[in-house]
Amino acid sequence: MSELLPLQDLFKKRVVLMTGKGGVGRSSMTAALATLAQRRGVRVLICDIGDDPNDYSPLARHFGFDRLPVHAEVIVPGIRGSVLLARSGQELFLKSVLRSGTLARAALSSDALRRLLSAGPSFKEMGVFFQLLTYLRAKRKDGSPEHELVLIDMPATGHTLSLTGLPELLLRLVPRGPIAAALREGQSYLNDPKLGAAWVVAIPETLPVSECLELLEGLHRTGMPIGGVLMNRVPLDPFSAAERAALQSPLERINPLGAEGFRRPVLARREIARLRQGTKLSIIEVPELPHPGLISALADALEREGQAR
Ligand SMILES: Nc1ncnc2c1ncn2[C@@H]1O[C@H](COP(=O)(O)OP(=O)(O)OP(=O)(O)O)[C@@H](O)[C@H]1O
Numbered sequence: 001m002s003e004l005l006p007l008q009d010l011f012k013k014r015v016v017l018m019t020g021k022g023g024v025g026r027s028s029m030t031a032a033l034a035t036l037a038q039r040r041g042v043r044v045l046i047c048d049i050g051d052d053p054n055d056y057s058p059l060a061r062h063f064g065f066d067r068l069p070v071h072a073e074v075i076v077p078g079i080r081g082s083v084l085l086a087r088s089g090q091e092l093f094l095k096s097v098l099r100s101g102t103l104a105r106a107a108l109s110s111d112a113l114r115r116l117l118s119a120g121p122s123f124k125e126m127g128v129f130f131q132l133l134t135y136l137r138a139k140r141k142d143g144s145p146e147h148e149l150v151l152i153d154m155p156a157t158g159h160t161l162s163l164t165g166l167p168e169l170l171l172r173l174v175p176r177g178p179i180a181a182a183l184r185e186g187q188s189y190l191n192d193p194k195l196g197a198a199w200v201v202a203i204p205e206t207l208p209v210s211e212c213l214e215l216l217e218g219l220h221r222t223g224m225p226i227g228g229v230l231m232n233r234v235p236l237d238p239f240s241a242a243e244r245a246a247l248q249s250p251l252e253r254i255n256p257l258g259a260e261g262f263r264r265p266v267l268a269r270r271e272i273a274r275l276r277q278g279t280k281l282s283i284i285e286v287p288e289l290p291h292p293g294l295i296s297a298l299a300d301a302l303e304r305e306g307q308a309r
């Protein structure tokens with residue numbers, strides 16, 4: 001039996017968390033994967049996590065908007081979008097427990113309850129978690145999922161682990177009742193390797209690769225299935241091995257401006273080799289690309305890499 005290619009596998013999931021340290025390309029990669037999903041006819045929803053519905057969203061920028069809608073809707077043909085907000089999720093949760101939107105809004109307008117919900121970080125995560133669950137549950141008239149694939153542009157490493165670790169943590173405190181039921185249902189998507197995966201975006205440099213290995217370890221600890229690593233911004237090497245050998249010693253002697261660029265592809269290969277030593281997961285390499293048309297070029301590169309393996 002042949003194993004699924006890693007990217008084909010990604011498009012078969014219901015929920016994928018795009019994680020990684022700041023600035024490595026999580027948002028660009030989320031946008032590129034959504035573009036690829038749209039090309040393949042997968043009903044995709046992209047989400048980022050926000051504190052305020054008015055916050056600017058770099059993910060939305062890739063599609064020509066300043067922010068993603070508060071409730072999931074089509075943003076470009078074939079791609080839906082939504083910002084996951086703690087408050088929207090808390091309202092949805094109260095609505096499902098109290099079975100009334102009016103009561104939920106009334107409850108949330110109480111100052112005391114609002115202060116309580118925004119004080120505990122777990123309450124915030126619970127809101128985000130519940131809104132995500134609502135999108136995963138949503139069905140079309142024919143019973144098929146409204147959002148076949150939910151791609152989430154996660155904010156930062158620590159936040160990812162708080163979200164993936166949330167069910168374990170809260171279920172110990174509240175093992176029964178509606179919160180526990182929602183957490184277990186969320187876990188049934190996120191922690192099932194057939195339905196959920198985290199992909200770690202990294203770049204081939206020393207610190208980011210070390211942080212990527214730590215994040216993989218952390219995700220593993222929280223029981224989150226991991227799809228693999230998207231190694232972004234791999235510099236193309238314009239030199240052959242013979243050219244490198246010939247240039248090596250004069251460059252070392254003179255150390256001119258630009259010598260860093262000469263060394264970069266070699267350092268990148270070394271860091272990718274170090275990552276391969278540290279994990280058996282799939283590593284998909286994505287090249288450094290020019291900025292104009294970045295997202296569709298990234299989608300093309302991912303498609304080629306996904307077919308090459
Ligand atoms: N393969 C690539 N080639 C060239 N530039 C890239 C590539 N991938 C991402 N970039 C650029 O790198 C920068 C950071 O990318 P992006 O915003 O996607 O990262 P991020 O991980 O979401 O960052 P943040 O932590 O700020 O959310 C952007 O300017 C983006 O255009």
Ligand SMILES: [Mg+2]
Pocket residue numbers: 026027028058059153
């Ligand atoms: Mg981003």
